Structures are given as C-alpha cells and as structure tokens.
Amino acid sequence: xxxxxxxxxxxxxxxxxxxxxxxxxxxxxxxxxxxxxxxxxxxxxxxxxxxxxxxxxxxxxxxxxxxxxxxxxxxxxxxxxxxxxxxxxxxxxxxxxxxxxxxxxxxxxxxxxxxxxxxxxxxxxxxxxxxxxxxxxxxxxxxxxxxxxxxxxxxxxxxxxxxxxxxxxxxxxxxxxxxxxxxxxxxxxxxxxxxxxxxxxxxxxxxxxxxxxxxxxxxxxxxxxxxxxxxxxxxxxxxxxxxxx
Ligand code: ADP
Ligand code: MG
Ligand code: MG
Numbered sequence: 001x002x003x004x005x006x007x008x009x010x011x012x013x014x015x016x017x018x019x020x021x022x023x024x025x026x027x028x029x030x031x032x033x034x035x036x037x038x039x040x041x042x043x044x045x046x047x048x049x050x051x052x053x054x055x056x057x058x059x060x061x062x063x064x065x066x067x068x069x070x071x072x073x074x075x076x077x078x079x080x081x082x083x084x085x086x087x088x089x090x091x092x093x094x095x096x097x098x099x100x101x102x103x104x105x106x107x108x109x110x111x112x113x114x115x116x117x118x119x120x121x122x123x124x125x126x127x128x129x130x131x132x133x134x135x136x137x138x139x140x141x142x143x144x145x146x147x148x149x150x151x152x153x154x155x156x157x158x159x160x161x162x163x164x165x166x167x168x169x170x171x172x173x174x175x176x177x178x179x180x181x182x183x184x185x186x187x188x189x190x191x192x193x194x195x196x197x198x199x200x201x202x203x204x205x206x207x208x209x210x211x212x213x214x215x216x217x218x219x220x221x222x223x224x225x226x227x228x229x230x231x232x233x234x235x236x237x238x239x240x241x242x243x244x245x
Contacts, residue, residue: 002025003026003062003063004049005023006024006058006059007023008023008058008059009021009057009058011048017215024045028159028189030207031208032210033202033206035211035212036218037235037236039214040215041212043195046082049069049162051070051072054068080158081158082161082162083150083161085165089137090137092136093137094137095131095132095140095148098148098152099151103156116133120155121133128180131147131151142169160192160193163182163193166196167201175201182205209231213235
C-alpha cells in the first residue's frame, strides 16, 4: 500500500487556486517523478504534504492513516525529508553543522563536534562527495552547496525523500552521483519524489510519474509505458506543433 496518499487536495492563494483536486500516491521503493510545466503546482503539492502550506480541502494519508503535518519539522520527524529548489542552508556555518541542523534543528551549541564531523564525513563519503565537513559552506560554489543540501536530506534516514529540482545547478558527474544515491535509497525501500525539468533525467531514474497541469491532476503513468512525446502532450494539454521550414 502507498506510504503516502494525497487525495483531492485544493489550495488557493488570495482566491486563486494553485491546486484544484490534485492527488498523489507514493509507494515504498519507487522514484516518482512529479511532472508539469513551470507553475503547474508541483512545489505547492510538495509544500502541502510537508506542512509548509495548509490545505483548504482534501486529505493526506500516511501509511493509510489520515494525518496532516502542521510544520516542516513535524514532517521531517515522521521521516519525510525535503530538498527545495531554493537552497535552504546557513552559509557561515560549516558543512557538518549545516548537515546536523537538518537533522536536529535545536541541537547546535551542545553537540559533540568530533562525532558531528565524523558522521558528516561518513555521509559525504557514501555519496562519493569530496567535500570537507569542517569547511565553511558559503565558500563553496552553489552546486556544491546543493550537494550538501542533498547529503543533509539523505543523512536524516528518511522513509520519503523529496527532491524538488535538485539538479539544476549540478554538472553531469554530480547528477550521476545523485542518481547512484537515489538508486541505493530506493533499493532500501525509500520512496523518492523527483522534480526535474530535464526529461532525460526523468526517464533515466524514475519508475512512475504524476502529471499536473495548471493546478489540476492529469494522471499517473508508468515511465516505461509512456513516450517522451506522450508525456509532453499530457503536460501542455495539446498536440505539439510541428514546425515546417
Ligand atoms: P511549480 O512548482 O510546478 O513550478 P508552484 O507550485 O511553484 O509551481 O506554483 C503553482 C502556482 O501557485 C503558481 O501560479 C504560483 O504563482 C502559485 N503560488 C505558489 N506559492 C504561492 C504563494 N506562496 N503565494 C501565492 N501564490 C503562490
Ligand atoms: Mg516553478
Ligand atoms: Mg516548483
């Protein structure tokens, strides 16, 4: 059965509906792509799940039981870890401190620094990332900071990992490293939600997808059974125009 099921979710901002009757079923051990054009409602649906936004109507089931998170910390406490497209880290802290903050937000200040650094090093090693845990985060390029945000999300031992456009600032090698980690987590039963604008990445890593258009649900598809052309038609709601020269 799904680890998470969202049913008929509606959210409006100032009277404008960003989501209108949208659902999502997320199964353990799958990479589930959330697809749709910019503004379709992907991030809003994720934020509704993780307690950033409250829903106007609809229901959220965790392990089959109705449950709504009132804060992102509550969602994280239940094993739902999220990396947003806007990197949400503290530049003047070290890499290891940022990773700890993701796990235990109130722990800084009374922590075993050596244990903290050791654990961060282990996670970075597992990801194949050559980043010093004791280096200051803000001195790294944005792509490296994004990798630290991903390492932090992986570090919390989540059952559900949500990656909202995590690859936009990564190079091809970094994307491959991320995919290796995603495959390993998936094989350990973690459910992963993946948002990316790059269809090649979606087809390489995803098993199933949910497609949104203008805040509504188009449907759910198996990636292997859907061509890229069919997917684009579902996303934009019409046939592609073939331009003749
Ligand atoms: P996507 O992630 O698919 O690009 P979003 O979920 O970010 O789309 O946005 C869906 C719609 O909801 C957009 O029209 C966006 O402007 C609107 N929206 C999202 N968050 C807010 C907000 N906090 N206040 C007002 N409008 C919002
Ligand atoms: Mg967007
Ligand atoms: Mg978005």
